[in-house]
Amino acid sequence: MNAPAVSPVLSPGSAVSPSKVVLITGASSGIGEATARRLAASGHRVMLGARRTDRIAAIAKDIQADGGAADHHELDVTSLESTRSFARAARERYGRVEVLVNNAGVMPLSTVDALKVDEWNRMIDVNVRGVLHGIAAVLPLMREQGAGHIVNIASVSGHRVDPTAAVYSATKFAVRAISEGLRQESRDLRVTVISPGLTRSELTEGISDSAVREAVHDQMGIAISASAIGAAIDYAIGQPLDVDINEVVVRPTAQG
Template sequence: MTDNINGKVVVITGASSGLGEETARHLARLGAKLVLGARRVDRLRQLAGEINAGEESAIETDVTQRAEVQRLVDHAVQKYGRIDVMLNNAGLMPSSMLERLHVDEWDRMIDVNIKGVLYGIAAALPQMIKQKSGHIINVSSVAGHKVGPGGTVYAATKHAVRAISEGLRQEVKPYNIRTTIISPGAVATELTQTITDPDVAAGMSQVYQQAIPADAFARAVVYAISQPAEVDINEILFRPTSQSY
């Protein structure tokens, strides 16, 4: 079934590390044509070279800037004539107790985790409507299904991703566009490094001792993309087997 990935044009945000990087590696092995976006362009170019995507496929992208996300998608369309998959993966998790009033971190999460997804949709959707085909994959989290102390704002952003994705799913049916939400639990990435609240960081480090490798996420993406065109995998929720919440 993974033959359905060969030749597909896939744009990935947040591709310089973690989930995005591992997904790029998986999709490259399956023959996808990749265009990669992230802020850390040096790491992005190194990745593009390692997977033989070419340095021109590595585009410096800050997802909080709509014009930069549009440039990323436009590059894919100009290079390959289409975009088959938009993976809105960029995200961060500087979780903290609300009483600490880390308002700047709240703003940053809203800008990256919500507006970044919306900007990705805005950039890809017109071309997919024109093609009458496409697949938009948005990354939520287990935190998009439940809320815990210290994770309130992060959970709110990931709940928002699910709401946006479900609304998108309903709206794009006339255009033969597929949508998928992927909600990971504890997966080994750099996500926890953005936590500045020491108490929350300590608790999260305990949770992430059971983290599973990022290729678990990549395989979920591969599964969703590789389905026949008439099959729309709308949501995937997964955790480490040992994760209880």
């Protein structure tokens, strides 16, 4: 293993480091994969985390073949210890933890009266507890460094509630609330919420209700690519350290 490359500590108001160490959860597909590829192409060093280790290993290898800096580590965001292990691995590999992209999420939509309690709990565990675990894993490291950036992936469903999305929306409203509270408590930490609209990803495959899944698939003709979300994240983390892009909504032009 190569010796970790340590980024310089920059004072507020100075130009952003051209290369940051970025941790990405849920990096095996969709927005996470697209973000890893985009940020690596922009010169950042990325650490990919997901449960599908074969998949993130292949993505990291692709990035390296294209001249980017990437590594991977097994991650289950519902486990605090797994998330801490992911953060430690990134720090050991690269020397610092500068950005966390809390991307891992699930979206098993259903009406409330379907009483899919196990799916409700899964959404709470991944979408809310997973975000909190990510924050808990990196915040002490970022405080020690005197700077850091946490990017939380919410959704347009965190701004509005539609039928079948009550619980999913609740988790994404929670992500926005957690992010805003963390932002207000911080003077040396940047916090960004990215809220995607209809985006092509594997999220819809987790919908167990066939009627709901078909209805969602019927809407996906206008969906934007996951790379559009990666571009928004790239923009947010590329700002000078005294500029905090707090919230970005990215949706298809045709989405109502």
